[in-house]
Amino acid sequence: MLKVDDINVYYGSIHAVKGISFEVNQGEIVTLIGANGAGKSTTLNTIAGLLHNRSGSVTFMGEPLNKVPSHKIVSRGLALVPEGRRVFLQMSVQENLEMGAYTQSGANIAQDMEKVYNTFPRLLERRRQIAGTLSGGEQQMLAMGRALMSRPKLLMLDEPSMGLAPILVEQIFDIIRKLHQSGTTILLVEQNAQAALSVADRGYVLETGRIVTSGTGKELLESPAIKKAYLGG
Template sequence: MLRLSGVNAGYLRSDVLLGVSLTINEGEVVCLLGSNGAGKTTTIRTISGELKPGQGRVVFNGQEIQGKSPPAIVRAGIATVPEGRSIFPQLTVKENLLMGAYSRRRAFRKAEIESAFEMFPRLAERQNQAGGTLSGGEQQMLAISRALMAKPKLLLLDEPSMGLAPILVDMVFETVAKLAAAQVTILLVEQNAHAALEVSQRAYVMERGRIVMEGTSAELRNSEGIRAAYLGGTH
């Protein structure tokens, strides 16, 4: 499905990613853990085409995609829910969803909107409200739904629980679990290690732009180093 091999990428003349290699198989939820500044969002931006790697390969379904434009990567089947959600605050909920379907034929858009409203009934209730009037949790629902409008083969979720109240964090991870049950392939970048390891099958840990650990989510949950660094102790 997706493979990064020896990827270096960054900003201006400074690399943030240093030889990053990772694999996501079809139907998997894979989480990428790490502290602030570790390079997680840079990884997302490199996959989605916002950044062009200076070195290495990004291969999706057998095709190299490094250097392709973000719209071309969306058309290839990768959609991103960015950190901070980035919805269009002046547009209505329905208009925001249609923006996510720009790469789809018009005939499919109505069915995709109905599917989004079935997954998130609260969005159906607010479909004519401006996106900026929604709560943080509702905006995250909208951002995820907008990405799904493109019918992606791979969904990139960048810090979906950031800034949300605990009850809304639970709702976000319930949504991830629901998508996983529907066989949506997901790369989940997340600081909430507890929740991320519960909903994923495999995990990578990134520090200072490098992958320093990988394994099944169960293995990482049981790792003393991971418990100490990300799960609040060793007990």
């Protein structure tokens, strides 16, 4: 479904992503793990069209994404839940969800809204509330719900557990499992390697802009080197 081939991404003269290649197949959860500054978010932002790779290619559903503007990438079925949530703080929960549906036709929107409220009952309770007054966990749910309103074929999540209390992290990962079970393909970037690898079919480990190892979620969870570096083992 998604193929990233030998991409190089720079911030000015800083070489942030150094020739990485990986793929995501339909129906999978694939995770990118690594320390802060390893290039995980840069990779997602490049796929989403917010940054541009200097070389290499990104292909989605067989179509190249290089030079495609980010709003057109959303229309093709690729949605990003950005790091730090980035909900529209002055708008209500319902209005945020409606903004997520801007690529959809009116007939689908009510049905999709109902689906999002079923997935996130808390958002239904708070649907008239201004997003800026929600807790961090509720804002994360809203950011995920907003992305789902675009009917993504591939949902990309950037650090969904960041800054959340442990009980909320559990809730978010339960939701990720449910979305996966309902057929959503997910590319997950996460510093909480334990949580990410426990839901992932496959994982890639990034260090300073390079992929240093990959395997199934189970293999990486059980790897002594990964345990030592990322799991406090």
